[in-house]
Amino acid sequence: MTGSAFDPAEFRATGHGLVDILADYLERAQRGDAMPVLPTVDPDELLAQVSGEFPEDPTDDFLGLLRQLVDRSNHLHHPGYIGHQVATVLPQAALAELTHALLNNGMAVYEMGQLQTVMERRVIEFFARAFGWDDSAGGVMTHGGSLGNLTALLAARQSKSGHDVWTEGQREACAVLVSDQAHYCVARAVQVMGWGADGAIRVATDERFHVRRDALERGMEAAAARGRRVLAVVASSCSTATGSFDPLEEVADFCAEHDLWLHVDGAHGAPLVLSATHAHKLAGIERADSVVCDLHKLMSMPALVTAVLFRDGRKSHEAFAQEASYLFRDADPEREWFDVGRRTLECTKRAMGATAYILLRSLGTRCFREHVDRLVGLATTFAGLVRDAADFELACEPEANIVCFRHTPTGFAGDLDALQGRVRTRVLEAGAFYIVQTALRGAKWLRVTVMNPMTDEARLVALLEEVRQAAGDRAG
Numbered sequence: 001m002t003g004s005a006f007d008p009a010e011f012r013a014t015g016h017g018l019v020d021i022l023a024d025y026l027e028r029a030q031r032g033d034a035m036p037v038l039p040t041v042d043p044d045e046l047l048a049q050v051s052g053e054f055p056e057d058p059t060d061d062f063l064g065l066l067r068q069l070v071d072r073s074n075h076l077h078h079p080g081y082i083g084h085q086v087a088t089v090l091p092q093a094a095l096a097e098l099t100h101a102l103l104n105n106g107m108a109v110y111e112m113g114q115l116q117t118v119m120e121r122r123v124i125e126f127f128a129r130a131f132g133w134d135d136s137a138g139g140v141m142t143h144g145g146s147l148g149n150l151t152a153l154l155a156a157r158q159s160k161s162g163h164d165v166w167t168e169g170q171r172e173a174c175a176v177l178v179s180d181q182a183h184y185c186v187a188r189a190v191q192v193m194g195w196g197a198d199g200a201i202r203v204a205t206d207e208r209f210h211v212r213r214d215a216l217e218r219g220m221e222a223a224a225a226r227g228r229r230v231l232a233v234v235a236s237s238c239s240t241a242t243g244s245f246d247p248l249e250e251v252a253d254f255c256a257e258h259d260l261w262l263h264v265d266g267a268h269g270a271p272l273v274l275s276a277t278h279a280h281k282l283a284g285i286e287r288a289d290s291v292v293c294d295l296h297k298l299m300s301m302p303a304l305v306t307a308v309l310f311r312d313g314r315k316s317h318e319a320f321a322q323e324a325s326y327l328f329r330d331a332d333p334e335r336e337w338f339d340v341g342r343r344t345l346e347c348t349k350r351a352m353g354a355t356a357y358i359l360l361r362s363l364g365t366r367c368f369r370e371h372v373d374r375l376v377g378l379a380t381t382f383a384g385l386v387r388d389a390a391d392f393e394l395a396c397e398p399e400a401n402i403v404c405f406r407h408t409p410t411g412f413a414g415d416l417d418a419l420q421g422r423v424r425t426r427v428l429e430a431g432a433f434y435i436v437q438t439a440l441r442g443a444k445w446l447r448v449t450v451m452n453p454m455t456d457e458a459r460l461v462a463l464l465e466e467v468r469q470a471a472g473d474r475a476g
C-alpha cells in the first residue's frame with residue numbers, strides 16, 4: 001500500500017476530480033428536474049448488478065465507482081426529497097468530514113484528538129446555553145440519537161437507583177414512562193439495560209399526540225401493579241411520526257413530584273430552541289436532567305452526530321462508571337471532561353463535534369436559526385394546502401417540519417389505507433418526490449418531512465397534484 005496510494009500529487013488530482021463530480025451533483029440535484037430523488041431498484045436485482053468479486057489486481061476505476069454511487073443514491077439535495085428526517089447536508093460540512101477522514105484523530109482520550117475534543121465541548125456548551133443551563137451543564141457526543149438515548153438512560157439509572165447499578169447490577173425491577181409516540185429506540189435502550197419489554201411503560205397521548213398528564217399518573221399505577229419502580233420519564237421533543245412536542249413544563253412538574261429523572265428525546269426537535277418563533281414549544285427544557293439532540297437532522301450536518309446533554313454535567317460521568325486505567329490518567333472524573341471515551345459506549349470516535357463547531361463559527365448561528373424557521377414554515381404552508389383541499393385530510397397541525405396527511409378522494413369507497421400505500425409507491429416510481437408513510441392509531445398516513453431549504457411552496461402544491469394523479473391512475 002505504498003507508492004501511488006499515498007502519493008500527495010495523486011490525491012490532489014483525484015480530489016479535484018471528485019469535487020467536480022460532487023459539485024455537478026449539487027447543481028443537478030438542486031435543480032430538481034435532472035434526476036430522480038430516489039432511484040428505486042429491487043434489492044435482489046441491485047445485488048446481482050454489484051460484483052462480489054475482489055480480485056488481487058485493480059479492477060474498477062475509483063472515480064467511476066464514486067460517480068455510480070452519486071448517480072444511484074438517494075438525492076437529498078433534490079427539493080423533492082421530503083421523506084425521512086435526514087439532513088440535506090451543508091456542502092462545507094461534507095468537506096470538513098473529508099478532513100476528519102484523512103486526519104483520523106479518534107477521540108477516546110484527549111491526546112488522540114485534542115482540538116477535536118475541545119471543539120466538541122464548545123458545541124455542547126452552545127446547546128446547553130440555548131436550553132438555559134449554566135456552566136455546570138456538560139455532556140458528550142455520540143453516533144446517533146439511539147445511542148444518545150441509551151447513554152442518557154444509563155446515567156438516569158445509575159443516578160436514580162440508589163445504589164451502584166453499574167458495578168452491582170440492578171437489584172429491583174425498574175421502568176421508564178414514555179409516550180405511545182416515542183421513538184422505538186427508547187424501548188430498545190430499556191431492553192438493552194435488561195429491564196425487558198415491560199420496562200418501557202407506554203402512556204397515552206391526546207388527539208395531537210402529546211403525552212397526557214393523567215396518563216402519566218396511570219403509568220405510575222401500572223408500574224406499581226407490575227412491581228416496578230419508575231426511575232425516569234422520557235419526553236419526546238418532538239415525536240418522530242407527527243412532530244408533536246410533549247408539554248415539558250407539565251412533565252417536569254410530574255417528575256419533580258415523583259422524584260423522577262426527566263430525559264428529553266430532542267433528537268429531532270431540540271434545535272427549535274434556537275428559533276425565536278418556535279422555542280416556546282420546548283418551554284421547560286431547562287428543567288430536564290438530560291437532553292439528546294441530533295445535529296444530522298435539523299442542523300444540516302452529515303450523519304451521525306448527536307449531542308447528549310446533562311443539566312448537571314457530572315451526571316454524564318455516571319453512564320459508564322468504569323475504570324480503564326491504561327487509557328484514563330486520573331481517577332477524578334471532575335477533572336477528566338477531556339477524556340470523552342469515559343462517557344460513551346464508543347471508544348474510538350469520529351471528530352463529529354469539530355464539523356459542527358467549524359460550521360457554527362464559519363457560517364454563524366443566524367443561518368441555522370433561519371434554516372429551522374424555513375423548514376418549519378414550509379411544513380406549516382403544506383399543512384395549509386392539505387387543510388384547504390377537499391380530497392385530503394390532515395392528521396394534526398404540524399409543530400415541527402413534519403406533516404402527516406392522507407388522500408381521501410371524493411366518493412372513494414375502497415380501502416383508504418391500501419390507497420395511501422399504492423399512491424406512495426407510484427409517487428416514488430415517478431421520481432419527482434420521496435415521501436414516506438406512517439401508522440397512526442391503526443390507520444396509514446402519508447408523511448412528509450421538509451429537510452431541504454430548497455423545497456418551496458410550488459413544489460408542495462405539485463406534490464398534492466402528483467398524489468391525485470397516482471391515485472387516479474389506479475382507481476380508474
Ligand SMILES: *Cc1c(COP(=O)(O)O)cnc(C)c1O
Nearest residue numbers: 144145146183238240267268294
Ligand atoms: C431520529 C430519532 C431518533 C433516533 O436517532 P438516530 O440518530 O437515528 O439514532 C430518536 N428519537 C427521535 C425522536 C428521533 O426523531
